[in-house]
Amino acid sequence: MGEALGPSMSLVVEDIAKRFGRFPALKGVSLAATPGEFLALLGPSGSGKTTLLRIIAGLDAPDSGKVGFEGQDFLVLSPRERRVGMVFQHYALFRHMTVAQNVSFGLRVRARRERPARAEIAATVKRLLSLVQLEGLEGRYPAQLSGGQRQRVALARALAIEPRMLLLDEPFGALDAKVRKELRHWLRRIHDATGVTTVFVTHDQDEAMDLADRVAVLNQGRIEQIGAPADLHEQPASAFVFQFLGDSNQLPCRIEGGVARFDGFTAPAVIAPGAEAVTTAWFRPHETQLAPVGEGLPVTIDTVLIKGAVVRLDCRADDGRRLEVEMPRSDYGRSLSVGAHARLRPTLVFVFPAPTEGAGDDI
Amino acid sequence: MRTVVASRPRGLFAWLAITLATAWVALVILLPLASVFIEAFRKGVGAYLDAFRDPDAIAAIQLTLTVAAISVPLNALFGVAAAWLVTRFEFVGKTLLLTLIDLPFSLSPVISGLVWVLLFGASGWFGPLLDSLGIAVIFNVTGIVLATILVTLPFVARELIPLMQAQGAEEEIAAVTLGAGGLQTFFHVTLPNIAWALLSGVLLCNARAMGEFGAVSVVSGHIRGQTDTLPLHIEVLYNDYNFVAAFAVASLLAGLALVTLGAKAALEWRLGREGAGAGRG
């Protein structure tokens, strides 16, 4: 999990550990972000991603480790001094202030010397509201806005203080699916327009892969892998990363000569360093072939679901193991009906080293 | 989970319950209230107004207003500080503090007055000291103010604490991340959110402060025209068999109670929209 911590990094997180009571939330986490990068922290609940974000923001203190930004030690700075913009999952808009007052808040509370003139503040508010596509809503109150609009106000508010870094804590978590998708694209455009280093926490792997330049996958307080979305798909470092990033199937296999050997067939394998010879093969439903006859694992088809251009078949092996297959509609043949027998064969498998279970709980 | 919804009463039991409930409340609460006004006007409007032309009555009104004007703002300030402390921070001894804040609620008013006599009375702990300095606390406005502060201490805090607890600190945390300082956060973010509850607490605190009898009775010395608040003046009039005047003055305080309750009901309706859910997505 090492990161090149060179001078070209803006945010540097080194070996952060944090426990709440007896629960270890973070067990030694390190990462770095380049200036202007969009970095996602992805993981299931309890993985420590929000804790890490709050430590970067200054809302929580780590038990050990370092956080630095552009060479400055962040841990000695209060949140106010760090000048990071934060967007919360439930917006935290000031319910008694108008949109304009919310957005301008960070500017209005500055000390007299640093405070911009009223006209300048108004101009900034206008500019930001048009950036987030909420022109004309200056006088509305949060209660009069939809969830998506409120979140955009929250973002404008965070951007108003010209933050060095933007931190977003599952900002779309409270919104419905359609709004979430729209805001996703819009957020990326905003990021490209402003160029601010952004750290984005989410449990939705679609979102992370869609938005981020690089994704850090967290699990139980540790970073499993950091990399560009494509790298995570093509070269997952662990079984956790693989199964978290999408639907997956498993089959026991033997690795010999760079190829995965099953009972009666083989498959090409991507072998992560440290994988053992007798292990589990992981593969995607859409990288699996299903045919009425031929080489492969004998299965019975339980259900067939036609989802638009794709057909999903739930299959059951003789030992009761369940497997999923996805194929394009054009490849689907009527012989693959419910109850029919077929042969299942992965076209590409991944194998990983055994997970280090609970190693090193000491902090 | 559905809760039971009020329905049209059907059957004997329902009507029995309603009748019993109404009769009881009428007997125990409404009848005494009505009698205050009826007795006050028993001898006509002229006699009613005469009660307030009495210089002792005027002095009592002034004293009551003065005492309230001092104790209510102080307790309001305390209530805000205590609510901020208790709902925004975690620290050792919080439960003990909450118990102490609630304590005046369960003390007999006489005891709330007694303790000041024990401290500042002629043979109290500080009695001789105050005597030598020529300062009078007992039998003086100061003592009355102290007794009133003790009795009404919890009122504002008890209104604010549940509300601020339910609202959570999210807005204030957001304000701090945006660069706001302590006072800025409080005035711009917290105060608007608690304004109605604060007003409600102040109203209740005021009603109790103006109406307090037992505690004030103990510390005041009952010097007519000087250390008699309105409730004490009522007692004086009543013991003098001057019933109409006593009830006339009582009707003033009863009117204050009704106005307070009415305002509180209006604020409660308003408050229903201010709780944790309002304004959130």
Place this chain on the structure above:
Amino acid sequence: MSRALTLRRWRWREPSILPGFAPALGFTLFYVGLIVLIPLCALVARPWEHGIGGFWATITEDRVLAALRLSFTAALAAAVVNVAMGLIVAWALVRFEFPGRRLLDAAVDLPFALPTAVAGIALATLYAPNGWVGALFAPFGIKIAYTPLGVFIALVAVGLPFIVRTVQPVLQDLDAEVEEAARLLGAPAWRRFVEIIFPAILPALITGFSLAFARAVGEYGSVIFIAGNLPMKSEIAPLLIVVKLEQYNYAGAASVGLAMLILSFAVLAAINLTQRVIARRGAA
């Protein structure tokens, strides 16, 4: 000065980025200390002015015992009556829609806001032998005002809202589906009340009872006009404190006050214990 969170092991307070802890704590502790704690210390210390013997002699005086007995039994009796009537009032307010319901609901709060002296003279006048209610009982030779019965009546009037306001929200939040299930299974109304509703509201009833009791024990203004105040007969404990103060018997007054506090505390602790036992049985 940076308000950054420092790294430390055990803390006596959880670090927070919200400002104002020190001033709020300082002011609150100062205020509470000055207004509540120090005066209370005086109350706890004074009865021992003449030693334990002095304290004991005072509280075992016949007059003191009579006053304590009156205050506590009248308060208990009034609280019991209030539980019954308060439950009926709360039930009517929650379960039925009827004309005047809102007025009734608002009226319940009146004892909270009405000054005790005002209630006191009103009750005294109403229940005096020539008062509206007193006149109804006079022909039967029943005197209410100026007797312990008058004390009881006044305490009942004072305690009603405590029961109603604690039970009402609980009644409001009862699960309709549980009751409906019971009805469909054939349970008659009284059975549904005893086995389903009552256990659910019992904790609130007990809480309301102890609140009403605590208030009634110390009640002064509402009671002294209707009470008669005859030593040994119709003199309540708070009045006795006032009497001793007027005699400059500070230690005596403090002794009675302390005795009241201890007794109240004992009763409330017993009630609390009962609550705990009931809760444990309910949870099991």
